[in-house]
Amino acid sequence: MEAAKDKLQCWVCDHTDLKEVRPSQIDGNLGSENFLITNSDYGKTAAIYECQNCSFKQCPYLTDVIEFYESMEDDQYEEGREQRLLQERKVMQQIQRIKPNGKLLDVGAGSGILIQAAQELGYEAEGIEPSKWLYEQAQKLNLPVELGIFPQDDKLRGPYDIVTLVDVIEHVSDPKGLVAEIRKVLKPDGILVVVTPDVDSIMAKALKYKWWHFRIAHIGYFNRKNLNLVMKRAGFDVFKMMRPTWFFSVEYLLERVSAYLPGRMSVPAPGFIKRMVVPVNLRDSWMGIYKRDDKTA
Ligand SMILES: [Zn+2]
Numbered sequence: 001m002e003a004a005k006d007k008l009q010c011w012v013c014d015h016t017d018l019k020e021v022r023p024s025q026i027d028g029n030l031g032s033e034n035f036l037i038t039n040s041d042y043g044k045t046a047a048i049y050e051c052q053n054c055s056f057k058q059c060p061y062l063t064d065v066i067e068f069y070e071s072m073e074d075d076q077y078e079e080g081r082e083q084r085l086l087q088e089r090k091v092m093q094q095i096q097r098i099k100p101n102g103k104l105l106d107v108g109a110g111s112g113i114l115i116q117a118a119q120e121l122g123y124e125a126e127g128i129e130p131s132k133w134l135y136e137q138a139q140k141l142n143l144p145v146e147l148g149i150f151p152q153d154d155k156l157r158g159p160y161d162i163v164t165l166v167d168v169i170e171h172v173s174d175p176k177g178l179v180a181e182i183r184k185v186l187k188p189d190g191i192l193v194v195v196t197p198d199v200d201s202i203m204a205k206a207l208k209y210k211w212w213h214f215r216i217a218h219i220g221y222f223n224r225k226n227l228n229l230v231m232k233r234a235g236f237d238v239f240k241m242m243r244p245t246w247f248f249s250v251e252y253l254l255e256r257v258s259a260y261l262p263g264r265m266s267v268p269a270p271g272f273i274k275r276m277v278v279p280v281n282l283r284d285s286w287m288g289i290y291k292r293d294d295k296t297a
Helices: 002-006 066-070 075-079 081-098 113-120 132-140 175-185 202-210 224-233 250-258
Strands: 018-022 048-051 103-107 124-129 145-147 160-166 186-197 236-242 246-249 277-280 285-292
Touching: 075 081, 081 113, 081 160, 081 186, 081 236, 081 246, 081 277, 081 285, 103 113, 103 175, 113 124, 124 132, 132 145, 160 175, 175 186, 175 224, 186 224, 224 236, 224 285, 246 250, 250 277
Parallel strands: 103 124, 103 160, 124 145, 160 186
Antiparallel strands: 018 048, 186 285, 236 285, 246 277
16 A cells, blocks of 8 residues: 555646545445445545645545446436436536537436437537446437447547536546547537536535535545646636536435434425425536637647
8 A cells, every 4th residue: 555655646736745634434345336326325435635736635546436337227316317407408508608509528428418408409419428327228218328438439429519527527537638538529619518516615614524425436526726727737728617506306305314314314295395396506516617728739
């Protein structure tokens, strides 16, 4: 372990001065079930190291997570499809103000929910997704999602006016490399849209390691500054920063709340209330819109 630690390097700024701020909370072996999008095991993470230069937090010893996604099956995720469609529509409405039309690529497209929202607004949209199960859900709905890991040139038909990276960058061990690859498939005046949790948000600070985004599938934790830094280093300038709104059914929210109660107590509520869908903006994620800088080759 000591020898490995010598090689620690910040995934954002390349500095080697990293400090362990949290030991691993993992006991036993990991399986696909730990990587479900709807997993509510908040606070369970691998060891977290903080860069002493840019404050980026990363899990340097849990980098090989792609195999878990490839075999993951998450029925609960698809049950929440209607709510997720509402939030992706909201994301697309923001994009529409800047790029009213064009060709869109969604990286980490899941079951194609954002693509569906983009198509409704008239965009030519496609996506790429590593999970076979999510890919199959998209196929059932005739949504153009390819199975694979970006960049996969033989499956994609760029260049694109818009690339979206929604709740993906916190799952990868080379965010700079991923974003640099995205730059290659973007048109010169194209935009990149990144949504990721904000580890410096008030919710994150209040809940500490009980914050819902501290979970095993997240191996990188950004704040506004180091998110913009990683983008800068990959050849992008920040154009606009926003707080995205999510939509949840009351039932889903009550389940999430119960994860914070002792013994996972359940919260009773009548059925019609449980089926209500409400917008929630906890201001604990960033939605950054980026443009290619002119300097990077
Ligand atoms: Zn750093």
